Amino acid sequence: MSSKANILGRLKSATIESSKNSELTPNLTSELSACSSTFGLEQFQQQLELSHAEVINLDNPNQIEAKLKSLIKDNAWKHGVWSSSTNPSRFLDVERQLSKSEILRQVDGSESKADYFHHFDFGLSFSEAAIAETGTIVLHPGTNESRSLSLIPPVHVVIVCLKQLHHNFEQFMLDFEQQGQGRPMPSNLILVSGPSKTADIQQTLAYGAHGPQRLIVITIAALED
Amino acid sequence: MSQHIHPQHFKQQSKVALADPQLRSSFRNAMDYLQDKRAQSFSEPGSFEQLQLRGEAIRKRCLNQLPELLEQLESSCTNNGIVVHWAEDAQQAREIVSGILAEENAKTVVKGKSMLSEEIALNEHLAALNIECLESDMGEYIVQLANEAPSHIIMPAIHKRKQEVAELFAKHIDGFEYTEDVDSLIKAAREVLRYKFEHADAGITGVNFAVAQTGTLCLVENEGNGRMTSTVPKVHIALMGIEKVVESLNDIPPLLSLLTRSATGQAITTYFNMISSPRQSEDNDGPNAVHLVLVDNGRSQAYSDERYRASLQCIRCGACMNHCPVYARVGGHSYASVYPGPIGKIISPHLLGLEATGDLVTASSLCGACESVCPVNIPIPALLRELRSDAKLPSASEQALKGQASHRSWLEESVWVIFRIIMTKPVLYRGLSFFVVRFSFLMPRLPAIWGPQRSNPKPSTKTLHQLMRERKKNS
Amino acid sequence: MSAIPIRLYPEQPKQVYLYASCLVDMFDPNAGIAALQILEAQGIEVLWLEQQSCCGQPAYTSGYTDSAMKVAKQQFELFDTDIPVVVLSGSCAGMLRKHYPSLLEKECDSDALAKFSNQVFEWGEFLLNICQIKLLDKGETTKAVVHNSCSARREMGIAETTMRLLKQMDKVELVEPKYASECCGFGGSFAKRHQDISLAMVADKAKHLLETQASFLLSADWGCLLNINSYLEQQQSGMRGQHIATFIWQRCYGGEL
Numbered sequence: 019m020s021s022k023a024n025i026l027g028r029l030k031s032a033t034i035e036s037s038k039n040s041e042l043t044p045n046l047t048s049e050l051s052a053c054s055s056t057f058g059l060e061q062f063q064q065q066l067e068l069s070h071a072e073v074i075n076l077d078n079p080n081q082i083e084a085k086l087k088s089l090i091k092d093n094a095w096k097h098g099v100w101s102s103s104t105n106p107s108r109f110l111d112v113e114r115q116l117s118k119s120e121i122l123r124q125v126d127g128s129e130s131k132a133d134y135f136h137h138f139d140f141g142l143s144f145s146e147a148a149i150a151e152t153g154t155i156v157l158h159p160g161t162n163e164s165r166s167l168s169l170i171p172p173v174h175v176v177i178v179c180l181k182q183l184h185h186n187f188e189q190f191m192l193d194f195e196q197q198g199q200g201r202p203m204p205s206n207l208i209l210v211s212g213p214s215k216t217a218d219i220q221q222t223l224a225y226g227a228h229g230p231q232r233l234i235v236i237t238i239a240a241l242e243d
Numbered sequence: 244m245s246q247h248i249h250p251q252h253f254k255q256q257s258k259v260a261l262a263d264p265q266l267r268s269s270f271r272n273a274m275d276y277l278q279d280k281r282a283q284s285f286s287e288p289g290s291f292e293q294l295q296l297r298g299e300a301i302r303k304r305c306l307n308q309l310p311e312l313l314e315q316l317e318s319s320c321t322n323n324g325i326v327v328h329w330a331e332d333a334q335q336a337r338e339i340v341s342g343i344l345a346e347e348n349a350k351t352v353v354k355g356k357s358m359l360s361e362e363i364a365l366n367e368h369l370a371a372l373n374i375e376c377l378e379s380d381m382g383e384y385i386v387q388l389a390n391e392a393p394s395h396i397i398m399p400a401i402h403k404r405k406q407e408v409a410e411l412f413a414k415h416i417d418g419f420e421y422t423e424d425v426d427s428l429i430k431a432a433r434e435v436l437r438y439k440f441e442h443a444d445a446g447i448t449g450v451n452f453a454v455a456q457t458g459t460l461c462l463v464e465n466e467g468n469g470r471m472t473s474t475v476p477k478v479h480i481a482l483m484g485i486e487k488v489v490e491s492l493n494d495i496p497p498l499l500s501l502l503t504r505s506a507t508g509q510a511i512t513t514y515f516n517m518i519s520s521p522r523q524s525e526d527n528d529g530p531n532a533v534h535l536v537l538v539d540n541g542r543s544q545a546y547s548d549e550r551y552r553a554s555l556q557c558i559r560c561g562a563c564m565n566h567c568p569v570y571a572r573v574g575g576h577s578y579a580s581v582y583p584g585p586i587g588k589i590i591s592p593h594l595l596g597l598e599a600t601g602d603l604v605t606a607s608s609l610c611g612a613c614e615s616v617c618p619v620n621i622p623i624p625a626l627l628r629e630l631r632s633d634a635k636l637p638s639a640s641e642q643a644l645k646g647q648a649s650h651r652s653w654l655e656e657s658v659w660v661i662f663r664i665i666m667t668k669p670v671l672y673r674g675l676s677f678f679v680v681r682f683s684f685l686m687p688r689l690p691a692i693w694g695p696q697r698s699n700p701k702p703s704t705k706t707l708h709q710l711m712r713e714r715k716k717n718s
Numbered sequence: 719m720s721a722i723p724i725r726l727y728p729e730q731p732k733q734v735y736l737y738a739s740c741l742v743d744m745f746d747p748n749a750g751i752a753a754l755q756i757l758e759a760q761g762i763e764v765l766w767l768e769q770q771s772c773c774g775q776p777a778y779t780s781g782y783t784d785s786a787m788k789v790a791k792q793q794f795e796l797f798d799t800d801i802p803v804v805v806l807s808g809s810c811a812g813m814l815r816k817h818y819p820s821l822l823e824k825e826c827d828s829d830a831l832a833k834f835s836n837q838v839f840e841w842g843e844f845l846l847n848i849c850q851i852k853l854l855d856k857g858e859t860t861k862a863v864v865h866n867s868c869s870a871r872r873e874m875g876i877a878e879t880t881m882r883l884l885k886q887m888d889k890v891e892l893v894e895p896k897y898a899s900e901c902c903g904f905g906g907s908f909a910k911r912h913q914d915i916s917l918a919m920v921a922d923k924a925k926h927l928l929e930t931q932a933s934f935l936l937s938a939d940w941g942c943l944l945n946i947n948s949y950l951e952q953q954q955s956g957m958r959g960q961h962i963a964t965f966i967w968q969r970c971y972g973g974e975l
Binding site: 020021022024025026028029030031032065069125126127129131132135151152154159160161163164165166169170186187188191192194195202203204205206207208209210211212213214215216217218219220221222224226227228229230 | 269272273276277309310313314317322323329330331335379380381382385398399400401403404405408425426428429430433436437440441457458459465466467468470471474475485492493495496497499500507510511512513514515516517518519520521522523525526527528529537539543544546547548
């Protein structure tokens, strides 16, 4: 008998009257809208800042270029890596500018581990979804984006479109499931709610434990669909 | 790792811990901090109870269909390209992991936080095979340097002060300039560990939840070491207790919210990492292979007993230990079981048998603080009572818990038989209680019943039964 | 335990049973008399069962389920009239109300058990919620600290009830100790089997109680008091805990017992 068969055999033979338990299962979505109060950018920003992220609000995509330039200059960043949005039409102009930049390199899968660990000062990506209640951005590495980009360089800059602000994680999950009906899950889907941190030494909070020390979130209000 | 200590020596170990004022204050401060954080995150009245109800219902529903969900998980993972392995016990689990590492010719391994890997004593096993297995969670890294076991399931180095951490780093990290500044300490460890992430051949992590329908492994963390471990090396091995499977993606949000709020009072952790496959052809990075090891190791035993199945609802938040007056005083190491505190007391018997853990199940005043904060409503005091009862069963029954009946003592049993006889015979009870109060002046001279720092309780000079009789006579 | 269901209280009955607990019987019978007299002052006839001994909790929590069950059965069968059972301890009330139904499941009729469970009230809970008692404080201005047992707090959900009852005495300032909700370390056989841990707990508890500088230590549970008082006595502290019934009787009903 295989281990699998043995384990499943033991579990299946352990039939317990479960009538009591099944009565307990409530409709999961019924209280969805009832659980929180304020919605939107304010909460999103507030929560992110509570988690030590830096939030920059821009009115329109045209301002991104100037903002990035000043960030790069102020921080004396020399090398960055960026990934395009999975919805390029939205950020076409921005992406055109980014691809012209001398210090930014677009992800194409040829980056080495060493590049991420030692070369790039920051990673720049676009977020397709965000969650207001917890101040969370959703990353979807895959064709355009690498997992390493938002993880290994010391700073992660992420551009978030406000049209995609979800109320809470639960609502995001429902929307995500509905949109992706039938399609398999991406290899990796990540929720990020601030820079890397730890309180493992005497409950003292320290940032930049393993991942980025800084998370810079740029939100753009006036994006048309 | 701390081979000398064993749950059987809980009493001696806790005595040592109780006498260590520094350790006591480390734990007290940490518990105060964590209790406070949790309370703040559930400050809205009713918010905890509402979420708890859902969490409990999800866990119960998923456990009720556990074998089916495990099969579904295996098939979803396999479809996604994740290789699934099954381990009945710790030894099988260890051998599966070392087998994968041998196949991949992996010599250095980084590990994200995984209590299950502690449970199966993986590090020792790999060390014996000359495979370096480095803990990458900051707390785990610290206790590994100290050659200790974690003292808390969420905050492994909760017993260490920053001075001790600084001393450890000075001893083990080349070029470390002594400092007690926490930011600098973390930076020093970060540098060491980033080098390891970059060069490790394989990464090992635990799993917080696995989704059967989609074949998704979920990792909850703040530091990013879990992401590093599951992203950078070419192989990712995920270890998971069989009870952690849930049905659908929609089961995740309430459980995640309960987990992070109960554990550290966070609305969400920095990272919530959902892994559904190894690197696909269109992906830019990620491991080429992902393995999932499903580990039983006593869980099916707990599953088969109607009473103990509830212990499998646990989502490993640690709130029970954070609120336990015993844990706060004896610390995590006294238990000498991988899982300390109240939850450890009820799951360790299934891992180690009741013979080894008999003193753990009695080391509770049944105050119920653990149960009152459990996010999935596990009736911990009731289960402790059942375990106490099982430890004293007259004979091993068919579906025996390992070590059942092991704590039977003829003397103790006689005490309770006498108790029963006295209490069920009113005349005898009244006679005896009369005797007790009649000779109450002797009490201080009897041997100290609960140690020298508490006087023996002194009975009154008359019983209430006597007073009531007098009252009746007078009226 | 998740939220304790809100309890609906009946009208004040004409008769009740008084269940004193073995600890009050042997260690503080005057509290029993005080409790009884206060009930009588509400116009209630109090029935005293001579055959009452112990609820069986010590055996039950120690894992001697069979002994506990036999004691519980003998006690349960004493209450043959469907009237409230007023218990002088949150912990024993919890045993009767919450544990008898499952413990005696195989031995006794489940309807009778359910009915019984529903009739079990802790003494202070009964006075406040059923008798709607109004205490008239005749004592001097003073300061008191209250220790609620874990069973009262988490099993019966009546810690607040006890506080509300005591707050009616307007000349008594109630002070909250640090770590008020933490266990005193009694836990029946736990205090003996794991003396060192229990001692660490009671030492902290006593410290926090003494820090309040209250003149009185009150509790509705003699289990906790047995433990706390034994520690206070050995430390030669001036503080000594007493049952709330004694305190209320002395302040509101006139004097000594």
